[in-house]
Amino acid sequence: MSEDPPRKRMVRPPSAGSDEARGKPARLKTAKQRTASSQAWLERQINDPFAARARAHGYRSRAAYKLTEIDDRFRLLKPGAKVIDLGVAPGGWTQVAIERGVKDIAAVDLLPVDPLPPAHILQMDFTDPACGPRLIELLGGPPDLVLSDMAPNTVGHKQTDHLRIIGLIEIAVEFARSVLKPGGAFVAKAFQGGEVGDLLADLKKDFAQVRNVKPKASRQDSSETYIVATGFKGRTPSAPPA
Incomplete structure (x- = not known):
């Protein structure tokens, strides 16, 4: 009767994907x-x-760790807070908000997103003028925090793509300014470039602190950063018509 062939032994035990146990890139x-x-x-x-x-962990995207790190530093997600999540798909940021005790969340994306109760998720174009009022209606009042992980579809031309990104951030900024409660906060994905500096300077007019943050979960070879603006000073009353 022939002997069974010798079994191959593993070089190291399974490690659940820890950084220390990773070998050569697959x-x-x-x-x-x-x-x-x-x-x-x-x-x-x-x-x-x-x-x-x-x-x-069960997060829908690695982007969840970007918000986790930002929130660990700035303490933005609090039980009782009202939050709007722009560009929610696939849902990682809303998952983090729920995990940290937020129950009032309204979110929007062009793409369909599987339900994440108790969040209200709207499939709609954020640039549609009807979208903002609908989000506030779903949220039941003005937000304490506006999150934006939005990014436009790229065309492959670096300068054009960058300008499109800045344009989308500017729309998100104007929305945040129009709806945030005094003392509220705004977080948005951005990309390094000259226009971002101008955007930070503009935000400082309406927020007590404005930071440009690169979480560890953002790939080091990426120009991606996050704008974190806290301490919203409140909307400036419109001047009466002359």
């Missing part, structure tokens, strides 16, 4: 029907410790 064996950019993105996701942690 590479996909096949790239059939994938572009070079999508292949690179998939390999980055496979080897990304934050993506692995998000899957293990």
Whole structure:
């Protein structure tokens, strides 16, 4: 009777994807029907410790850790707070808000998003003039915090894409200014560039503190940053017509 072949032993025990236990970066064996950019993105996701942690924790995206780090520093998500989440898909930021005790959340995205009770999720274009009032209606009043992880679809031209991003942030800023409670806060994804400096300076007119933050969960090779504005001073009354 022949002997069974010897079993191969693992070099190290399973590690649940911890940073310390990661070996050489994994590479996909096949790239059939994938572009070079999508292949690179998939390999980055496979080897990304934050993506692995998000899957293990049940977060819908690694972006959850960006908000977690921002909130650990600035303490924005509080039980009883009213929060609006712009660009919610796939839902990681709203998950963090709920996890930290926020029960009043209204969110919007162009894409469909699976329910995240008790959040009210609206599938709509945020730039539609009807969207803002609808969010406030769903929230039941003005927010204490406006979050924006929105980013426009890119066209592949660096300067054009950057200007489109800045334009979207400016729309989010004007919305936050029009709806926030005094003392409220605004957080928005941005990308490094000259226009961001102008945007920070403009925000300082209406917020007590304005910071440009790069969470550890933002990839180091990315120009992505986050604007964190706290201590909203309140809306300036409109001047009466002459």
